[in-house]
Structure formats: C-alpha cells, structure tokens
Amino acid sequence: MTSDRPLGEFGSIERYLAPLAGKGGTALDLRDDAAVFSPPEGRDLVFTKDAMVAGVHFLPDDPPALVARKLARVNLSDLAAMGAEPLGYLLALALPRGAEESWMAGFAEGLAAEQETFGWQLWGGDTVATPGPMTATLTAIGAVPRGHALRRGGARPGDLIYVSGAIGDAALGLLVRKGELPGIAEIHARHLEERFLLPTPRVALGPRLLGIATAAMDVSDGLAADLAHIARASHVAAVLDLDALPLSDAARAAVKGDPRLHDRIFGGDDYELLFTASPARRDDLARISRDLNLPLTCIGEIETGSGVRARDGRPLPGGYRHF
Amino acid sequence: MTSDRPLGEFGSIERYLAPLAGKGGTALDLRDDAAVFSPPEGRDLVFTKDAMVAGVHFLPDDPPALVARKLARVNLSDLAAMGAEPLGYLLALALPRGAEESWMAGFAEGLAAEQETFGWQLWGGDTVATPGPMTATLTAIGAVPRGHALRRGGARPGDLIYVSGAIGDAALGLLVRKGELPGIAEIHARHLEERFLLPTPRVALGPRLLGIATAAMDVSDGLAADLAHIARASHVAAVLDLDALPLSDAARAAVKGDPRLHDRIFGGDDYELLFTASPARRDDLARISRDLNLPLTCIGEIETGSGVRARDGRPLPGGYRHF
Numbered sequence: 001m002t003s004d005r006p007l008g009e010f011g012s013i014e015r016y017l018a019p020l021a022g023k024g025g026t027a028l029d030l031r032d033d034a035a036v037f038s039p040p041e042g043r044d045l046v047f048t049k050d051a052m053v054a055g056v057h058f059l060p061d062d063p064p065a066l067v068a069r070k071l072a073r074v075n076l077s078d079l080a081a082m083g084a085e086p087l088g089y090l091l092a093l094a095l096p097r098g099a100e101e102s103w104m105a106g107f108a109e110g111l112a113a114e115q116e117t118f119g120w121q122l123w124g125g126d127t128v129a130t131p132g133p134m135t136a137t138l139t140a141i142g143a144v145p146r147g148h149a150l151r152r153g154g155a156r157p158g159d160l161i162y163v164s165g166a167i168g169d170a171a172l173g174l175l176v177r178k179g180e181l182p183g184i185a186e187i188h189a190r191h192l193e194e195r196f197l198l199p200t201p202r203v204a205l206g207p208r209l210l211g212i213a214t215a216a217m218d219v220s221d222g223l224a225a226d227l228a229h230i231a232r233a234s235h236v237a238a239v240l241d242l243d244a245l246p247l248s249d250a251a252r253a254a255v256k257g258d259p260r261l262h263d264r265i266f267g268g269d270d271y272e273l274l275f276t277a278s279p280a281r282r283d284d285l286a287r288i289s290r291d292l293n294l295p296l297t298c299i300g301e302i303e304t305g306s307g308v309r310a311r312d313g314r315p316l317p318g319g320y321r322h323f
Numbered sequence: 324m325t326s327d328r329p330l331g332e333f334g335s336i337e338r339y340l341a342p343l344a345g346k347g348g349t350a351l352d353l354r355d356d357a358a359v360f361s362p363p364e365g366r367d368l369v370f371t372k373d374a375m376v377a378g379v380h381f382l383p384d385d386p387p388a389l390v391a392r393k394l395a396r397v398n399l400s401d402l403a404a405m406g407a408e409p410l411g412y413l414l415a416l417a418l419p420r421g422a423e424e425s426w427m428a429g430f431a432e433g434l435a436a437e438q439e440t441f442g443w444q445l446w447g448g449d450t451v452a453t454p455g456p457m458t459a460t461l462t463a464i465g466a467v468p469r470g471h472a473l474r475r476g477g478a479r480p481g482d483l484i485y486v487s488g489a490i491g492d493a494a495l496g497l498l499v500r501k502g503e504l505p506g507i508a509e510i511h512a513r514h515l516e517e518r519f520l521l522p523t524p525r526v527a528l529g530p531r532l533l534g535i536a537t538a539a540m541d542v543s544d545g546l547a548a549d550l551a552h553i554a555r556a557s558h559v560a561a562v563l564d565l566d567a568l569p570l571s572d573a574a575r576a577a578v579k580g581d582p583r584l585h586d587r588i589f590g591g592d593d594y595e596l597l598f599t600a601s602p603a604r605r606d607d608l609a610r611i612s613r614d615l616n617l618p619l620t621c622i623g624e625i626e627t628g629s630g631v632r633a634r635d636g637r638p639l640p641g642g643y644r645h646f
Contacts, residue, residue: 026370028474031475031552031556032405032474032475032476032540032556033371033401033404033405033475033540033541034369034370034371034401034402034404034405034407034463034465035369035370035371036367036368036369036370036405036467036472037367037368037369037370038367038368038469038470039362039366039367039368041364043362044359044360044361044362045359045360045361045362045368046357046358046359046360047349047357047358047359047360047411047413047446047447047462047464048356048357048358048413048447049413049414049415049447049448049449049462050415050449051415051416051417051449051450051451051460052451053417053451053452053453053454053455055454056451056452056453056454057451078356078357079357081356081357082355082356082357082359084357088370090370090371090372090462091372092372092373092374092415092460093374094374094376094458123370124370124371124372125372126372126373126374126460127374128374128375128376128379128380129376129379130376130379130455130456130458131376131378131379131455131456132376132453132454132455132456132458133453133454133455135417135453135455135458137374137415137449137460139370139372139413139462140357141370142357144359146361147361149359151351151355152354152355152356153355217355217356218356229354233354233355
C-alpha cells in the first residue's frame with residue numbers, strides 16, 4: 001500500500017491519494033496491507049489493467065489531470081465493453097525523482113474528477129521512484145450480473161454490427177495535435193483534439209447492452225482491427241458498410257478537405273463500443289440511443305465465413321495488424 | 324488486454340503470457356477486453372498492488388525469473404497479511420525497446436513457478452514499450468471469509484506480539500550481495516542472499532490466523548517500523564523483547580561476528596507475518612506452528628499507550644521512519 005512506502009521527497013503523495021479512497025471504505029483508508037471488498041451477491045467482477053508511459057502514451061508536459069483522466073477512461077472503456085459498472089481501481093505510479101508536487105496534485109485532481117463522473121473509488125496501489133519516465137498503471141474493477149458479461153465471441157450470422165458515437169476523431173485529433181491538419185476550421189480542430197486527449201468511455205451504454213448485444217468490445221486498435229477480433233472470436237465474417245460509418249462534423253470536414261484522410265477513420269483510440277445484435281433488437285437499441293442521447297449506428301452485418309471486408313469490395317484501410 | 328496491443332518486436336509476449344492464464348478461465352484466454360470472475364459466496368475479496376523498477380527494486384541483470392517471482396511474492400505477502408488465499412493477478416509490463424525475448428521467457432517462467440507453488444493464475448494485464456527501465460506492476464486478488472480479513476487496528480493491551488520465521492536475513496543478504504559481509508561463512512552468506520533475493524510469503528500461515536490474530540501485517544519496512552503501524556492503527560503501545568527476536572543461524576553468526584550489524588535486523592524486506600493475539604491463543608499458535616513447520620515466536624506484548632519501545636529500555640535501531 002502507498003502508505004507503507006513513503007518515498008522521501010514523495011512522502012506527501014499519500015496526502016493527495018488518501019482523499020480519493022474515501023473514509024472507512026474498501027481501501028481501509030490506504031492504511032492496511034490491502035483493500036477488502038465484499039462483492040455484491042449475484043454479480044461477477046470484471047478486471048482490467050492498462051499502463052501509460054510518459055513519452056509513449058502521453059507527453060511529459062501534458063497536463064497531469066488530463067493524463068490521469070485518460071488513464072482512468074481507457075480502463076473504464078474496457079469495463080463498459082464487458083457491460084460492467086465501475087466499482088474501484090488500484091493505481092501504481094512510478095515517478096521520476098525530479099517530479100514536482102504540483103504534478104501529483106494535478107494528477108490527483110484528474111482522478112477525483114473521474115471518480116465524481118463515473119462513481120468509483122481508489123482502492124489502493126503503490127508509488128515508487130523511477131530513473132525513467134513517469135509510468136502509471138491502473139487496475140479497474142467493475143461488476144456485472146453473474147454470467148452475463150459481454151464477450152467478443154457471441155456474434156452470429158444475421159446479426160447487425162453497431163458502433164456508438166462517432167469514429168475517427170481521435171486519430172484525426174492526433175494529426176491536429178501534431179500540426180498536420182492545418183487547413184481545418186478551428187472549431188473542428190478543437191473537437192478532434194479533445195476527442196484525442198480525453199476519450200469518453202461509454203460507461204452508461206455498456207450495462208444497457210446486457211442481454212441485447214451478442215458480442216461487444218471497445219474500439220482501441222481501430223474499427224476494422226477490432227471488428228476482426230470479434231469475427232475471429234465468434235468464428236464469423238464481418239461485412240462493413242463503409243458509407244454508414246458515423247463521422248462527426250469535424251471528421252467529415254477533415255475528410256472532405258483531404259480524401260486521403262479517410263483511412264485515418266480506422267486509426268483507433270476511439271473508445272466507442274462496437275457490438276453486434278440481432279435485427280430483432282433494433283427497437284431496443286433505438287430506445288437506448290434516445291435514453292442516452294448517443295447515436296448507435298448500424299454499420300454492417302455478420303455473415304458466415306471469416307475476416308472483415310467492405311460490402312462494396314473497397315479495400316479496408318490500415319491501422320490494424322490482425323488479418 | 325495484452326492481446327490488443329502487440330508491440331511490434333514484443334508481439335510474441337502474448338505467447339509467453341497466454342499459457343499462464345489457463346484455458347477458458349477468468350482471463351478469457353487474455354482475448355477479451357477484461358477478465359471475468361465469479362466471486363465465491365460468503366467471501367470478501369482482497370486487493371493489493373506493487374510496482375518494481377529495474378535499477379531501483381532489482382538490478383537490470385538480475386535473472387528475470389527471480390524478478391517475476393519476487394514481484395509475485397511481495398504481493399502474495401500482502402494477501403497473506405490480510406489472511407487471504409491467493410486467487411489471481413493482473414500484470415502490467417513496461418519493457419525497454421531493447422528487451423530480449425529471452426528476458427520475457429525467463430520472466431514468464433518465474434511467474435509459472437509461482438502459480439504452481441501458490442495456486443493462482445494470470446487474469447490479464449497490459450504490455451507497453453518504455454524508453455526507460457523495465458517496470459512491472461502486479462495487482463493481486465485474494466479471498467477471505469466475509470468480514471474476517473486481518474487488519475492492523477485490532478491489537479489490545481495484554482495481547483502478545485508474534486512474528487513468523489526469522490527476521491533480518493534479507494537486510495543482511497543485501498550486504499552480502501554488495502560484498503559488505505566478507506567474513507561470513509559461505510553457507511551463511513548463501514542463506515542470507517537467498518532470503519534477500521526471494522522472500523517466502525507466508526501464504527499458508529495468513530488464513531490460519533483468521534479468528535486468532537487480533538492484528539496482522541507483513542514485515543516490509545522493518546520490524547520496529549511495521550510494529551509502529553500496528554500500534555498506531557490499534558491505539559496501543561508495543562513493547563519488544565529484543566532478546567526474543569528470532570534470528571536464523573546465518574544472521575546470528577553475522578551479528579556475532581560484528582555486533583554493529585544488530586541494527587540490520589530491523590532493516591526490513593523480511594515478508595514475515597507480524598501479528599498480535601491473546602495469550603489464550605498460545606496453544607492454537609503452537610499447533611499452527613507445528614502444522615506448518617514454521618516458527619511463530621512471541622517477541623513482546625501490547626500495552627496501553629502509544630509507540631514502540633524495547634522492554635529493557637535499549638534504543639530501537641533505525642530502518643524505519645514512522646515515529
């Protein structure tokens with residue numbers, strides 16, 4: 001536990017993390033060897049873990065609150081993809097010796113914001129020094145009705161393929177950030193960049209898909225690559241309607257300005273939910289979409305066979321490695 | 324999940340980790356977004372997370388199997404300190420770009436050995452590249468009968484203080500490793516070094532202490548420092564019988580050769596269990612000690628008051644920071 005290993009100059013870290021653990025909860029105020037959690041009856045627990053390294057997954061001078069929020073959200077997206085509601089998380093931080101206390105304060109602020117938004121709590125973790133770059137790993141724990149977690153392997157021929165929200169924004173946002181989309185309107189540039197910097201995990205959608213989606217995952221590698229995961233796990237083929245892909249106004253403007261950018265739509269890091277469902281569920285999905293004010297777009301169909309292809313035979317753009 | 328983010332040259336990592344996840348178990352073969360676990364009825368789950376950085380917590384040229392085993396054992400020790408039985412773990416690895424495949428193979432071999440010994444499994448994780456040193460974090464999950472996890476805060480005046488095994492070996496072993504204990508017999512040097520390199524988490528002992536120990540933790544910061552944690556959490560004083568401290572033959576020989584080394588006994592990293600129990604439990608503890616073939620030594624007593632002191636008034640050596 002954090003409290004066991006104060007780090008000399010980082011001794012004050014506990015001061016920033018302890019308030020995130022709540023009082024007398026699972027984390028035992030971060031003052032015991034481990035956290036203790038009483039699982040709710042009739043529920044399965046879902047576990048996922050992601051790591052982020054400065055200079056690889058974020059820039060060393062990115063605002064620390066943003067780094068924390070992205071780390072939380074990437075994990076929350078994995079929980080949502082299984083249909084799970086978030087419960088708590090454990091955090092390990094490897095901090096460079098020169099790290100500023102203000103960095104830690106900002107990082108904790110970002111975590112606090114996500115706790116408020118998504119209703120989960122810090123359960124524990126560890127903080128160590130590193131001679132290398134800041135490295136943060138988060139283990140997320142969620143709950144789902146027993147036996148009902150959404151999996152990748154349940155898609156059946158005849159199912160429709162859906163994706164939430166809009167895709168391609170994050171990959172285009174990275175170009176904005178690198179200054180490689182100079183011609184785009186400022187309002188569009190900001191939208192794309194924000195979607196790259198801070199994804200929106202579909203935490204409310206995931207649990208609503210229980211009993212409806214036959215297979216689900218979140219879009220991180222890219223739409224085609226991730227659909228290939230579902231096709232492989234389900235032993236089916238996925239056929240995409242490329243013209244149906246939901247693009248934001250900003251992405252549409254970018255692609256209109258430079259059609260070569262269309263491939264970027266498949267670049268990944270969308271953290272939208274990609275799922276399949278029987279056509280009989282169309283009305284259920286329309287209702288969920290209205291309830292959550294979130295587009296759920298049918299982008300294709302599952303067939304017998306294997307792999308992913310476009311219905312019109314166009315080659316699928318890269319950004320994936322799994323064919 | 325690991326399978327989502329093959330790392331170019333590290334694409335083969337999955338090959339090493341997948342066998343650790345078993346088939347069709349909690350980890351869903353590492354091929355879904357997250358692991359799904361059905362908690363056993365009537366049990367609480369215990370969570371802990373530790374990080375290790377090359378050059379800080381181990382040497383870059385330490386055998387990778389040993390690094391993996393130590394990482395596993397440090398976490399298993401935290402579970403044991405709560406009285407929990409190990410169930411599974413999630414692993415995040417940040418690997419330097421130049422990392423050799425043989426390193427990964429050795430690391431996985433070490434994890435496999437600990438799975439065999441301690442009966443737990445890999446549930447998931449993440450593998451990323453880093454421009455910095457190898458960084459490994461492990462989140463351990465265990466189970467304990469509901470409401471019965473061992474805590475630090477339950478010690479009462481009149482309780483006896485116990486420690487398992489022997490203390491001081493690891494701190495002396497570090498000196499051996501640094502070549503700072505030249506006069507010691509080879510057999511003793513090897514014993515101390517092994518205890519430093521590979522602690523033995525008291526996985527069988529922890530659950531046996533449920534309903535017997537009033538407070539418990541594992542000795543990582545050092546005996547006096549960790550006892551101070553218990554004293555503070557329990558709002559009591561801890562009085563140590565320094566002559567009763569259980570030392571291995573090797574530690575005894577080292578201290579006899581150089582009495583200044585006595586302070587090293589308090590240096591920490593022992594991963595023994597430190598616990599308190601009513602004197603009425605003496606026979607229970609003697610039986611457990613026989614069953615496990617593990618010494619459980621009474622080293623002092625809990626009194627009213629606060630802090631930690633030696634019964635004979637000798638000053639307590641350093642290696643701790645919490646007074």
